[in-house]
Amino acid sequence: MILPLLALAAPAYAVSAVDSFYPPNIEDLSWITNGSLGTYGGLYSAPASAASEPSPYGAYDYCSMPHPRAQEYVLPAPVQNGSVKAQLVYLEYLQRHQRRTPYNILPGGENEEYHCDDILPYLYAGPASSTAQQPLRVYAKTYSDPANPFLDDYVNGTCQYPQLTIGGLLDGYQHGRDLWAVYGDRLGFLPRTPEDGRRVWFRSSSSALTQDSAGGVLRGLWPHYSGAVPLHQQAASVDTVNEGYSCAAEDTVLDAIEASDEWEAHLAATASLRDDLATMFDANTSAWMSTYDHFSDNFQARLCNGYELPCSRANLSECVTQAQAEEIFRAGDWMWDYWYRASANATSYITLLEGLFIGEIVNRLQAVADSKGEQTLQYSHNFIHDGDIGPVLGALGIKALRWPGMGSNIAFEIWKTEDDLFSRVLYSGHPLQTTHGMLEWVSLADLIAILQPFVPDDIITLCNA
Incomplete structure (x- = not known):
């Protein structure tokens, strides 16, 4: 039985929609421990069996992140104000899968x-x-077989974990419809059908989550198309997304990140909370206590569907409170920011983990540059994971x-003027704010230069070092 939805409240003070993406103090431990921050304008709720309600545009909505929409989409500033004439010649689009069930089932099982x-x-x-x-x-x-004794410490129901939910599929349809409204109807850029494999390229990881999300989004883009569409994937064991290939140096660098004084301090700051949750759910194991990934994933998946x-199965009156969930989510944000941005080892970690995929993006951008915008491929859409979106944002200097939410997306728009090629990078529909400045209108050469340092010359040697 699905229980009534519990929505996490926004903080008492006002946070503008776009500002909710960029907390000024996210590197401080106070970001985690200051309960008055609440969700810092973030939203963590969605209906069980329906598409997500449109949130205030630009708000950090973990369950259904914003994306380009016709109602709010504006042309790049120099094009909008008429100072230059330009046309869109290439779109590289990355998105996380839509909402789903959890990866991580609570130790001892779930109470519903x-x-x-x-x-x-x-x-x-x-x-x-x-x-x-x-x-x-x-x-x-x-299905769940009541005679299966392992169910006692798992969860009854009719889901695989994780799997796309109906709400996630419906969100995908809307995501695709909104992309068509912008890049199809308004800009006249997308082809009327996805048949021409030279002009369009669709890719996913080998995960059913990204494949199923692709089906929903692409149906939203082309609602009347009756043919089949190739969704390109690499072999799972050597995939350049979703941590597909084995790289020993990744673990070495991650160990160094998580052995730092900053990391230890952030664990100490949440010791009381983690102790309470460990007792509540019999979760005193390294997997559940060493990061916030497992608890965040479990709580997010519940609220987003x-x-x-959750409540303790040993005592159903003992449940996770809103304040505890908010602190876990803020700690998860700190963790992602530290992994891919604030840590002294962030550049090395991104290069090892995601450098090959970033290299694929750079190669396609370079092909646009080399052809002066006359390349055959116009639209590349990649269905990937939060563990891919985060490193790419880190490489861009966000x-x-x-934590990149469900359906979070990065759009690399390449525009051609009479004299040059310019780029705009949108994160969840808005120009990305970075350490390089706002990526609103930068030369394509400069965008490639930002990403190039994260592309390894010899990944095999780096991984074996």
């Missing part, structure tokens, strides 16, 4: 069931030849990095 009967994950393969016999359409129908915060 999860149900996913309202979404059908299709599972079938077919021959490449359209004249060959086609398969029967089958979908996964998850119409569930309440001014402050909160």
Whole structure:
């Protein structure tokens, strides 16, 4: 049974929508421990079986992050004010999958069931030849067998963990419709169908989450298209997204990041909270206590799909409070900012973890530069994960990095003037605020120069060092 939705309240003081992305004190421990900050304008709620309600545009809405929308979209400032004439010639779009069930089930099990009967994950393969016999359409129908003794310490219901929820799929449809309204209807940039594989390129990780999200978003973009669309993936064990390839140096650098004085201080600042949660959920293990990933993931997935915060199965009157959840979310923000921006090892970590994927983006941007905007490929859309979006934002020099929410997105727009190529980088629909300044109208060469240092010359040597 799905319980009434518990929405996390915004702080008492006002935070503008865009400012909610860039807390000025996110590097300080006070960002974590100051309960009066609340969610700092962030939103952490969404309905169970419906699309997310549009949030104040630009607000940090973890369950359904903003994206380019026709109602608010404005042209780059020099184009808008008429000082230059330019046309969009290339769009590189990155997005996290839409909302889902949790990766991390609480130790000892969950106090309520999860149900996913309202979404059908299709599972079938077919021959490449359209004249060959086609398969029967089958979908996964998850169930809980009461005779299975392992369910006692798990969770009853009809979901796989994680999996896209119906709310996430509906959010994907809307995401795609909004992209078409901007880049199709308004700018006349996107093709009427996705058939021409030379002009469009779609990519995902090997995860069902990103693949299922792609189906929803692309249907929103092309609601009447009846053909099939290739969604490119690399082999999972060598994938350049979603931590696909093995790299020993990644662990070495991460260990150094998490052995720093700053890291130890932020753990000490939340010792009381983590002790309370460890007792409540029998979670006194390294996986649950050494970072905020597991608790954040569990709480986020609940609130983003119409569930309440969890209660102890040993004492159902002992439940996670709003204040505790808010502190966990702020600690998660601090953690992401430290991993990919504030740590002394952030550049090395990004290079090892995401440098190959950043290199793929740079190669496509360089192809636009080399052809002076006359390249064949116009639109590349990548369906990836928070662990890919965060490092790319770190490489771009984002001014402050909160945990990239569901459907979070980066749009690299390349515009051609009579004399040159310029770029604009939008994060969740707004020009990205960075240590290099606002990425509103910078030369394409300068954008490539920002990203290039994170592209490894020899990743094999770096990983084995």
